[in-house]
Amino acid sequence: MTDKGEKVIALLGQPNSGKSTLFNALTGLKQHVGNWPGKTVEKKEGTFEYNGQKYLVADLPGTYSLSANSDEEIITRDYIAGGKADVVCILADSSQLQRSLYMLADFAGIKVPVFLVLNMKDVAEEQGKVIDNKSISEKLGIPVVLFSAQDKKNYQDFYVALDNALDNKTLLDSSALEAKYEKIEAYKSLKALMPEDVIKGYSSAWLSAKAIEGDLPVIAKIKSKIEGEKRIEFEKLLSSIDKGVLQTGQAKFDWIDLILEGSVTSKSQTRKLGKFDRLITHRFWGKPIVILTVLFGLIASFIPALPFMGVGGAIGALAAPLTKGLSAINCPAFIIALLCDVLINSLSFIFKMLGFVFGVTLVFGLLEEVGVMARISYVFDNTMAKLGLQGKSVMPFLVSFGCTMGGAAGARVIDNWGQKVLTIALAWAVPCGAAWSIIPMLSTVWFGGAAPLIIVAILATMVLHMWITSKIFGRKLVKKEDRCGMIMELPPYHKPKWGSLLRYVLGRTKETFFRVLKVVVLVAFVFWLLTFTNSGSMDGSILYKVGKVIEPVTKIFGLSWQTFMAFLASSIGKEGAVGVLSTIFTDHSMLTVGSTVAPAVASNINELLVANVSKPEALALIFAMTFNMPCIVALAATYQETHSAKWTAIIALYYTAGALILACIAYHIGLLIW
Numbered sequence: 001m002t003d004k005g006e007k008v009i010a011l012l013g014q015p016n017s018g019k020s021t022l023f024n025a026l027t028g029l030k031q032h033v034g035n036w037p038g039k040t041v042e043k044k045e046g047t048f049e050y051n052g053q054k055y056l057v058a059d060l061p062g063t064y065s066l067s068a069n070s071d072e073e074i075i076t077r078d079y080i081a082g083g084k085a086d087v088v089c090i091l092a093d094s095s096q097l098q099r100s101l102y103m104l105a106d107f108a109g110i111k112v113p114v115f116l117v118l119n120m121k122d123v124a125e126e127q128g129k130v131i132d133n134k135s136i137s138e139k140l141g142i143p144v145v146l147f148s149a150q151d152k153k154n155y156q157d158f159y160v161a162l163d164n165a166l167d168n169k170t171l172l173d174s175s176a177l178e179a180k181y182e183k184i185e186a187y188k189s190l191k192a193l194m195p196e197d198v199i200k201g202y203s204s205a206w207l208s209a210k211a212i213e214g215d216l217p218v219i220a221k222i223k224s225k226i227e228g229e230k231r232i233e234f235e236k237l238l239s240s241i242d243k244g245v246l247q248t249g250q251a252k253f254d255w256i257d258l259i260l261e262g263s264v265t266s267k268s269q270t271r272k273l274g275k276f277d278r279l280i281t282h283r284f285w286g287k288p289i290v291i292l293t294v295l296f297g298l299i300a301s302f303i304p305a306l307p308f309m310g311v312g313g314a315i316g317a318l319a320a321p322l323t324k325g326l327s328a329i330n331c332p333a334f335i336i337a338l339l340c341d342v343l344i345n346s347l348s349f350i351f352k353m354l355g356f357v358f359g360v361t362l363v364f365g366l367l368e369e370v371g372v373m374a375r376i377s378y379v380f381d382n383t384m385a386k387l388g389l390q391g392k393s394v395m396p397f398l399v400s401f402g403c404t405m406g407g408a409a410g411a412r413v414i415d416n417w418g419q420k421v422l423t424i425a426l427a428w429a430v431p432c433g434a435a436w437s438i439i440p441m442l443s444t445v446w447f448g449g450a451a452p453l454i455i456v457a458i459l460a461t462m463v464l465h466m467w468i469t470s471k472i473f474g475r476k477l478v479k480k481e482d483r484c485g486m487i488m489e490l491p492p493y494h495k496p497k498w499g500s501l502l503r504y505v506l507g508r509t510k511e512t513f514f515r516v517l518k519v520v521v522l523v524a525f526v527f528w529l530l531t532f533t534n535s536g537s538m539d540g541s542i543l544y545k546v547g548k549v550i551e552p553v554t555k556i557f558g559l560s561w562q563t564f565m566a567f568l569a570s571s572i573g574k575e576g577a578v579g580v581l582s583t584i585f586t587d588h589s590m591l592t593v594g595s596t597v598a599p600a601v602a603s604n605i606n607e608l609l610v611a612n613v614s615k616p617e618a619l620a621l622i623f624a625m626t627f628n629m630p631c632i633v634a635l636a637a638t639y640q641e642t643h644s645a646k647w648t649a650i651i652a653l654y655y656t657a658g659a660l661i662l663a664c665i666a667y668h669i670g671l672l673i674w
Contacts, residue, residue, distance in 0.1 A: 013091035081201030109206025301359030308355025316348030558620035558667025616670025
């Protein structure tokens with residue numbers, strides 16, 4: 001290769017074709033995630049070097065075709081045909097070639113150098129399939145490599161195919177596919193009307209096929225290039241086409257059969273369901289077994305999380321000796337509090353939560369890799385479809401019982417962006433582990449033996465909240481055509497490649513850490529500043545003064561200024577609300593991120609709470625805290641996964657307002673009872 005400038009590789013393939021595995025194996029930790037300009041669609045790019053050549057890899061959104069059915073598909077095809085990539089690498093699942101080569105058929109006619117990767121060859125071999133990639137290469141006119149993206153040690157064939165495609169600018173031979181298109185009645189006439197270079201990068205055959213499919217952006221551009229009788233004839237031909245998508249689809253599958261004929265042989269024609277598959281697809285036992293599997297995964301997530309939590313605890317333990325040491329040298333109280341109460345406590349809290357995210361990403365990434373997650377999706381798909389979601393959404397919901405941040409991280413396995421955002425929005429309604437550690441305690445303080453009834457009411461409200469939220473957000477986030485069950489086959493089980501999985505987990509954990517750090521430290525500093533006084537008394541703080549001013553408004557929701565401040569603190573961390581109540585009623589401690597109080601103080605605060613807060617107000621506070629924004633870490637994780645400041649803010653404001661409305665309802669119900 002003579003040109004040593006950076007080469008751009010675009011990875012293209014259907015969901016679950018192994019794109020992310022290849023991307024992570026090539027780029028390692030040299031990658032970043034953001035949004036495409038003007039779109040809330042995830043953009044992943046990374047870099048690597050091979051034989052002195054630098055490469056930039058663009059992991060394009062996983063789609064099933066290159067039609068204009070979604071932002072993901074439009075972005076993908078515009079990026080490819082726009083000349084931004086030097087070469088396109090199309091991935092297909094070797095174990096399901098007839099289905100996964102549909103993307104290749106939809107690519108045919110785009111004038112960009114390309115090579116084909118038949119991924120998961122190990123799975124195909126386990127199925128008894130023999131694939132002649134050289135024969136397929138001859139038919140397509142492009143390099144075709146048969147390999148497993150998980151096997152990082154055997155990438156030589158991939159690099160050879162990459163060099164071949166770049167050096168020879170190999171274009172896909174679409175003549176056989178065009179012959180199939182010619183059997184469609186209007187195809188030849190449409191192609192004859194097509195002017196040269198209607199859209200740069202696309203052949204007239206590709207444009208004609210998309211016009212037959214009713215692709216509106218393509219049709220609009222074609223119309224803008226033709227006038228008079230040609231335009232009238234074009235519109236007449238389009239109106240005569242019936243079920244164009246089905247006709248071109250059949251042509252593509254016929255072409256795929258032609259490509260595979262004589263190139264793929266199979267020793268076994270059928271594959272029976274294993275014992276586990278028979279259990280999870282059982283009409284009665286399926287859902288309980290899947291729920292137990294996910295819960296077991298949730299519990300298992302704590303094992304790899306322990307080292308991170310240990311680091312978090314060690315960082316938190318530095319606060320006391322550092323405070324003592326700085327005080328001994330007469331360091332200003334403001335600086336001591338800033339370092340110890342904000343920075344150290346924030347880092348301690350982040351590492352503890354980060355451990356759980358690391359564990360969840362590792363365990364559920366493993367389930368995804370070996371093929372279990374596809375089965376979870378299958379079992380719960382019909383149930384989740386009623387909320388406008390897919391089966392994969394059940395996992396983030398269950399994980400959120402432990403940590404909402406983990407639930408948000410778990411939503412990254414969902415391919416559709418709108419469904420991912422809706423899943424996270426609904427997951428916020430699930431009370432997390434921190435809430436379950438605080439709410440039962442506070443319920444017992446005020447309501448004693450009736451506390452279990454409060455918990456039941458919270459669970460019932462959670463279900464209702466999720467249903468209402470799905471109705472409010474679902475119309476905007478999930479199109480009608482996506483509101484249906486999936487037609488899918490259970491993929492074969494894969495042997496995990498630990499190196500590839502760990503690279504992915506470490507990359508996402510690193511990215512999460514830096515994104516969360518900014519948000520947590522900033523919000524913690526602002527809230528700490530509002531509570532800080534040199535004397536340590538709450539009366540002189542900004543928080544106290546603001547609280548007294550806004551109390552006439554907070555009373556509308558059944559909250560005094562004291563309980564309203566506890567409600568605000570619960571948006572930082574549920575434990576922080578207890579710290580605020582302790583500060584306000586005892587003048588004992590200042591608020592820190594994730595703060596808790598000592599048992600002796602807690603005992604004293606119990607008596608003070610009962611004496612100063614009525615049962616109706618207590619009920620309002622409990623519901624407000626439970627359904628408030630989970631914590632700032634969950635807020636940061638939501639932004640990281642959605643890459644949308646707009647939707648992150650909308651969800652946060654929605655839950656804040658919703659929590660106050662629930663508080664108002666709970667308060668008035670409390671007045672009727674007590």
